[in-house]
Amino acid sequence: MKVIEHFRTIGAHRRLVRAGCFAVGLYFQGLTHDLSKYSPDEFIVGAKYYQGFRSPNNAEREDVGYSSAWLHHKGRNKHHYEYWMDYSSREGEGIIPARMPDRYIVEMFMDRIAASKTYNRGHYTDDMPLEYYNSGSPGRFMEEYTRLLLEKLLTMLAESGEDVCFEYIRTNILNRRPGTQLAQYLAHRKE
Numbered sequence: 001m002k003v004i005e006h007f008r009t010i011g012a013h014r015r016l017v018r019a020g021c022f023a024v025g026l027y028f029q030g031l032t033h034d035l036s037k038y039s040p041d042e043f044i045v046g047a048k049y050y051q052g053f054r055s056p057n058n059a060e061r062e063d064v065g066y067s068s069a070w071l072h073h074k075g076r077n078k079h080h081y082e083y084w085m086d087y088s089s090r091e092g093e094g095i096i097p098a099r100m101p102d103r104y105i106v107e108m109f110m111d112r113i114a115a116s117k118t119y120n121r122g123h124y125t126d127d128m129p130l131e132y133y134n135s136g137s138p139g140r141f142m143e144e145y146t147r148l149l150l151e152k153l154l155t156m157l158a159e160s161g162e163d164v165c166f167e168y169i170r171t172n173i174l175n176r177r178p179g180t181q182l183a184q185y186l187a188h189r190k191e
Contacts (some may be wrong), residue, residue, distance in 0.1 A: 115129075
């Protein structure tokens with residue numbers, strides 16, 4: 001078990017998320033981000049499967065077929081879109097994604113940046129979070145607004161960098177009138 005290495009990785013990741021959240025005004029979320037990773041259910045598994053270049057959850061998944069640490073984590077952290085799954089009230093739809101509040105979408109975005117920086121130490125570029133997002137297919141499990149806003153932020157980061165993206169978040173997402181940002185974005189996409 002790599003207890004010290006895992007503890008340091010969690011700390012480094014949390015510091016990066018905190019810096020990003022503080023930069024856009026999400027102070028409480030920056031302070032409380034990923035605290036469940038210190039719980040025994042997550043920490044022990046993380047230390048056991050620690051590799052340093054990717055999430056230990058992936059190694060646990062490969063070993064036992066699922067990640068108990070991830071199942072614990074996603075159910076306690078609102079910045080993961082998987083937290084926002086619920087049963088539909090309409091017959092036959094089953095489990096569907098719910099729209100995430102903007103502040104949690106922004107925290108999810110900061111989490112993706114921090115994970116890319118943590119696992120690509122010294123080699124990080126602003127297009128890595130978008131590349132990682134595109135390498136999977138999480139969009140099909142996200143509610144449309146949540147997906148569109150996350151993709152917009154990841155694309156803006158890749159094309160314009162953190163300063164421009166964080167300013168956009170501060171002025172157009174976290175300090176805006178409800179409902180205006182998505183309408184503007186959807187109108188822009190149709191052009």
